[in-house]
Amino acid sequence: MATSILFILVSLLNICCLHAIADDPPLSLDYYKSTCPNAEAIVRKEMECAVQSDLRNAAFILRLHFHDCFVQGCDGSVLLDDTITLKGEKKAPTNLNALKGFEIIDRIKNKLESECPETVSCADALTIAARDATLLVGGPYWDVPVGRKDSKTASFSQVDTSIPGANDRLLSMIAKFMYQSLSVTDMVALSGAHTIGMARCTNYRERIYSDYETTATMNPIAESNLKSLKSSCPAAGGEDNKEAAMDYISPNLFDNTYYHILLRGEGLLNSDQELYSSFLGIETSKLVKKYAEDQVAFFQQFSESMVKLGNITNPETYVDGEVRKNCRFVNT
Numbered sequence: 443m444a445t446s447i448l449f450i451l452v453s454l455l456n457i458c459c460l461h462a463i464a465d466d467p468p469l470s471l472d473y474y475k476s477t478c479p480n481a482e483a484i485v486r487k488e489m490e491c492a493v494q495s496d497l498r499n500a501a502f503i504l505r506l507h508f509h510d511c512f513v514q515g516c517d518g519s520v521l522l523d524d525t526i527t528l529k530g531e532k533k534a535p536t537n538l539n540a541l542k543g544f545e546i547i548d549r550i551k552n553k554l555e556s557e558c559p560e561t562v563s564c565a566d567a568l569t570i571a572a573r574d575a576t577l578l579v580g581g582p583y584w585d586v587p588v589g590r591k592d593s594k595t596a597s598f599s600q601v602d603t604s605i606p607g608a609n610d611r612l613l614s615m616i617a618k619f620m621y622q623s624l625s626v627t628d629m630v631a632l633s634g635a636h637t638i639g640m641a642r643c644t645n646y647r648e649r650i651y652s653d654y655e656t657t658a659t660m661n662p663i664a665e666s667n668l669k670s671l672k673s674s675c676p677a678a679g680g681e682d683n684k685e686a687a688m689d690y691i692s693p694n695l696f697d698n699t700y701y702h703i704l705l706r707g708e709g710l711l712n713s714d715q716e717l718y719s720s721f722l723g724i725e726t727s728k729l730v731k732k733y734a735e736d737q738v739a740f741f742q743q744f745s746e747s748m749v750k751l752g753n754i755t756n757p758e759t760y761v762d763g764e765v766r767k768n769c770r771f772v773n774t
Contacts, residue, residue: 469587469753473566478558482570482586488550489574492543497694500575501638502543507572508635508751509541510565512622513600515756517593518564521547521769528772534601539683540642544770547571551769564769565590565759569752576748579638581696584745586752591763593756594772608645608711612720615713622754628747630717630729634740636688637700641710643675644682649712651677657707657719664708671710686710701734 474481492499510520513531520537521544522530531537547568554562566588577583604622606615619629650671658664667690674684687693688710689700700714709715717723718730733740756763764773 469589469755471585471587473587473589474558474562478554478561480557481554481562481566481588484553484557485550485567485570486574488546488553489571489578492546492549493575493578497579497638498640499543499546500579500696501635501640502541503546503568503571503575504635505639506541506543506547507568508632509537509601509605510568511751511754512605512618513597514593514595515754515759516565516569516590516752517756517759517763518568518590518766518769519593519596519756521564521568522596522772523770525771528596529598530596531598531601534598536602536605536607547769551766555767560765560767563590563592563763563765565592567769572752573748576635576696576744579694579696582741582745584749587749590755591759592766592769593759593763595758606713608641608713609648610713610716612716612722612726615716622751624747624750624754626725627729627743628750630726631733631740631743631747632751633714633717634698634700634733634744636711636714637692637698638694638696639688640685640693641688642682643684643686646671646686646710647675647677649710649715650675653712653715654708657709657715659706659708661706664706667708688714698733698737698740701730701740704730705734 489503506520507516510516510518513519520531520541522528524530524533532541547564550567550571551564554567569590570586570588573584573586604618606618610618615629616626619625624632650668654668658668671686674686675681689703691699691703703709704715704718707715707719709718717726720726767773
């Protein structure tokens with residue numbers, strides 16, 4: 443019965459995805475070739491400085507990009523501050539205390555405005571920065587299509603309905619990814635970004651006090667890790683913002699260790715472990731095994747999936763969008 447429901451869900455969402463793809467405005471690799479030829483070099487230099495000062499900045503930028511694209515498309519809406527007339531996305535429960543790195547994008551935008559005023563959108567700057575963030579901590583390179591416009595709006599309400607949650611089950615995650623025109627393969631590959639991410643206690647508390655011991659092999663290393671997690675994240679509540687690495691083996695290196703952790707049943711988030719341990723995860727568990735065994739395959743698919751993620755555009759911005767002078771505010 444569950445398999446039948448999954449098949450129907452996938453089929454319906456694939457129809458929606460094909461329609462969404464057909465309506466997407468075109469992006470190109472040479473969009474700034476004549477108007478701002480040094481755009482990518484400027485972004486790269488600022489990202490190099492940011493990652494050299496703190497390796498965690500790579501994960502911050504990658505997460506910012508993901509959260510931007512899953513709400514209204516990759517339109518820079520996540521970067522907008524609240525104003526009297528605009529309720530932004532930063533303070534939505536899913537984003538509050540979870541998103542960092544805004545000041546890095548501010549610095550990138552300031553340099554871009556100095557060299558090419560009112561030319562490179564914040565949405566493009568964030569998308570390029572996410573690629574460079576990945577590369578600078580050992581991940582793959584990919585060409586970034588550009589030409590996005592910045593939105594004049596944001597959606598507080600869409601954040602919690604559109605972005606996958608730490609305790610989402612497999613069908614929910616599949617639905618959220620496919621709504622964005624992303625396949626199951628994209629979902630498993632993009633989840634690999636957690637190889638450099640940190641999670642807050644509030645997001646992994648349910649996992650470590652419920653089925654962690656059921657899925658994990660509970661060898662001495664797993665036992666020690668679980669004990670450490672519980673000591674900093676009490677079951678009764680409190681310490682919600684205490685953080686732990688989703689890949690505790692190589693948290694600052696973009697590699698395929700995340701998938702090895704899932705194979706051992708030690709995924710920090712319920713949503714992560716679901717990829718391998720869910721009884722519905724026939725396809726996802728095969729992909730987890732594949733990427734654990736073959737880092738090259740993971741890198742190749744991650745690159746392809748990141749391009750697809752970045753190509754989720756907001757059609758409204760091509761009618762009423764802009765290039766913001768300051769990524770935090772709509773132009774006046």
